[in-house]
């Protein structure tokens with residue numbers, strides 16, 4: 001009788017973790033690109049005339065096609081039908097196209113006497129043509145990065161199920177957070193290398209995206225080998241091939257109460273994070289009277305904190321569980337941070353004020369470790385793995401709606417709460433309190449959903465509070 005070998009590449013920890021590092025690097029460079037302009041809001045306003053409202057609309061454009069053209073919905077189906085290699089490479093190409101358009105839009109090559117410029121200048125004139133085209137590019141890029149995000153999640157489940165899955169997801173997110181921290185340092189640096197210019201950092205991040213494409217390409221070679229090992233093993237064990245995704249699975253997802261609660265928690269929680277990230281540098285400049293570089297560096301402790309803690313909390317979840325509890329605590333902490341920035345009487349140049357600001361940013365970093373470390377590994381507990389890609393994509397879709405809406409809301413709140421005459425009276429310093437109260441309210445609602453999720457888990461035993469690693 002033939003001896004059946006149960007060993008595949010995923011049983012080798014070196015290969016498993018190498019696969020993770022390769023896909024995580026793709027996300028590292030992608031996350032750098034997402035936030036390359038975030039520390040430069042003030043420079044964009046001074047150089048390009050992008051008001052907070054224009055900037056907010058531009059920031060939200062990243063999610064526009066995902067939400068309104070349902071791109072993420074199709075991305076999930078493509079992922080479940082076409083697999084990880086095809087979807088991952090496609091997502092990288094889409095990111096590169098979108099990034100290229102955004103770079104062109106803000107460059108000097110795109111200016112008056114260009115037919116496209118004139119066309120974009122012929123309507124909604126308060127929204128500069130460069131911002132319009134940059135938004136188009138960012139929206140295309142957004143399709144790519146979100147598609148890459150669900151692909152990477154499915155990749156991790158593929159290699160780490162029954163192993164260190166939460167740790168792996170935590171590490172992947174930690175590497176992405178490092179990308180954000182790095183860009184909050186290098187973006188103002190490149191922008192101020194010589195005459196201040198927003199184009200330089202964007203060009204650098206476009207080049208880095210190409211490296212991300214290459215690392216994913218190398219990963220596809222490993223993925224192909226693993227698939228062939230898996231199919232040989234299934235034949236040897238005489239297993240039925242897995243059924244693929246069916247349209248009826250969507251109905252199952254959308255009527256799965258606990259999955260929907262998780263998706264709503266996700267949208268509210270992330271609405272208080274990523275949109276805040278777009279305004280944080282400017283908020284710190286205005287609330288504490290800091291320079292762009294100092295504000296940006298202060299804020300970078302948020303992704304750094306999240307980067308350190310997310311893998312540790314992922315490890316904790318693998319070993320001890322308590323996922324639903326982590327979601328609740330994370331939501332409370334996001335509320336605490338945003339309330340601090342909303343109501344604390346910060347004084348320019350005061351060391352106590354700086355201490356409070358640093359503490360609030362660290363608290364936000366802790367929160368942003370607790371929730372992502374627990375949220376993403378909880379999805380495989382709630383749905384069947386044949387439509388896991390779609391399950392991730394629908395959560396992303398709902399979340400993207402919030403990520404699209406909130407920068408616009410915050411931009412409008414900022415403009416309305418700072419009318420021109422008040423702004424002049426305040427020497428151009430923006431009042432951020434109403435905007436921060438909007439962010440804080442998201443934390444409260446997310447916390448309520450976390451409590452509901454925990455109660456449902458207790459009633460039906462989804463295993464959200466259980467460890468992932470089965471000993």
Ligand SMILES: C[C@H](N)C(=O)N[C@@H](CCCCN)C(=O)O
Nearest residue numbers: 146149152153172173372376396
């Ligand atoms: C914005 C994006 N849709 C998102 O939710 N990103 C998550 C990570 C999702 C899991 C990736 N494997 C984040 O916390 O950055």
